[in-house]
Amino acid sequence: MKTELTRKVANHGVAWEKAYGYVQAIQVKDTIYLSGQLSHDSEGNFVAPAELDDAGKPVDYSQMENQFRQTYVNARKMLAEFGATLDDVVEEGVFVLDLPAGFAAAAKVRKEMYGTDVPQCASSIYGVSALAQPVQLVEVTFRAVVDRPLA
Numbered sequence: 001m002k003t004e005l006t007r008k009v010a011n012h013g014v015a016w017e018k019a020y021g022y023v024q025a026i027q028v029k030d031t032i033y034l035s036g037q038l039s040h041d042s043e044g045n046f047v048a049p050a051e052l053d054d055a056g057k058p059v060d061y062s063q064m065e066n067q068f069r070q071t072y073v074n075a076r077k078m079l080a081e082f083g084a085t086l087d088d089v090v091e092e093g094v095f096v097l098d099l100p101a102g103f104a105a106a107a108k109v110r111k112e113m114y115g116t117d118v119p120q121c122a123s124s125i126y127g128v129s130a131l132a133q134p135v136q137l138v139e140v141t142f143r144a145v146v147d148r149p150l151a
Contacts, residue, residue, distance in 0.1 A: 049135030099127035
């Protein structure tokens with residue numbers, strides 16, 4: 001007999017959650033999985049959107065640092081829904097449109113947001129050709145483990 005896993009989910013309440021059909025975060029047992037976090041405010045407006053050329057491509061990557069900062073703010077909000085913090089994060093996946101610019105911006109902001117020069121989580125950074133929104137330069141996924149399973 002298969003047992004049903006207990007799950008808790010959370011969302012930001014932005015339009016693309018329903019349009020794409022997903023949750024921002026889900027906890028199963030002692031693990032919290034965060035979908036790719038973006039740099040939007042509570043109304044779903046992008047913070048520090050990239051300036052686009054006539055073809056809809058970013059003109060430059062100068063807003064990466066600001067986008068990373070808001071992305072981590074959004075991750076903190078999601079983690080808080082489960083009583084967790086960035087200290088509970090064990091793994092993150094960082095996706096950027098430009099790897100050299102993204103590496104520099106992520107290195108600075110990650111240290112700032114985790115409050116240490118060596119955040120205690122595994123992290124991978126990936127250069128990608130596109131993200132979901134044209135003004136988006138970065139996206140970060142997170143996995144956190146808490147010492148208390150979902151009741």
